[in-house]
Amino acid sequence: MNKKIIASSVLIILTIVIGYQFFELDIFNRVTAEDLRLKGKTIMLDPGHGGTEQGAKGIKHGTIEKDLNLKVAKNIKKELEERTDAKVIMTRDTDTSILSGTDLKKELQARVDLVKKNSADIYVSIHHDAFQDTKAEGITTHYAPSRSQDKKLAKIVQEAIFAQKIDTRNRGVRASDYLVLKENTVPAILIELGFTSNENDEERMNSEEFQDKSKKGIADGIINFLSRR
Incomplete structure (x- = not known):
């Protein structure tokens, strides 16, 4: 017993x-509600191109990439500011270059320098892709090779975007040698939110539904990553 x-x-x-x-x-x-406020964190959003650099152009609606990049970045900024106490800075908030009249390399380096100047915790660049093959479609998130935190950020953001049930191809994350990524000293990613050279993608990227889902997904990913650092 x-x-x-x-x-x-x-x-x-x-x-x-x-x-x-x-x-x-x-x-x-x-992750607590207090974590989600991200007080003391600084997020750098970089709408690609601007000024004389228009980026890609849509084949169906004539979408100008630099304009759409800026619109999307502003949407993300507003979403983050409404949901967190983080400081959200944009490399540009109008149709302009960072360093007008300079070559592309200096322009890109100036964007990286803004990250250092503002002591940002992460860098997120917004772009829209284009390719000769008009069948190419979907969303890709790029990160610098051999950088584990950048890859982690890329995966979290990519997954968060598609958690919004976006109806397009998930092209995954990719190690890429972009200057704005490899020269950054903080976790940095570059998101290509579809192909302007694909009719369906161009239609989608201009829709309010997609823009609403993408801003929420990207904000979710950023919050998820920063709340665990």
Whole structure:
């Protein structure tokens, strides 16, 4: 009888200890409402191109990439400011270059320098793609090769975008040698939100539904990443 009581007592104690460990683990990993405010964090949003650099042009609606990049970045900025206390800075908020009259490399470096100047925690560049093959479609998120935090950010944001049930091809994340990524000293990604050279993608990227879902998805990914750093 005593052996049965002892065995039962040991089992109960083990159950409590294991349960408590899982409870602690859950508390440790849980993102609280306070975490989501991201107070003290600085996010740099970079609408690609601007000024004389218009980027890609849509084949069906004549979408000018630089204009759409700016619109999307403004949407994301507003979403982040409404949901967090983070400081959200844009490399440009009008149709202009960062360094007008300079070559492309200096222009891109100036965007990276703004990250350093403002002590940003992450950098997110917004673009829309184009390709000779008009069948190419979908969303890709790029990160600098051999940088684990950048890759982690890219994966989190890409997954968050498609969690919004966006009806297009998920092209995944890709290691790319873009200057704005490799020269950054903070986690940095470049998102291509579809192909202006694909009729369906161009139609989609200009729709209010897509723009609403993409801003929410990108904001979700940024919040998810920063709340765990």
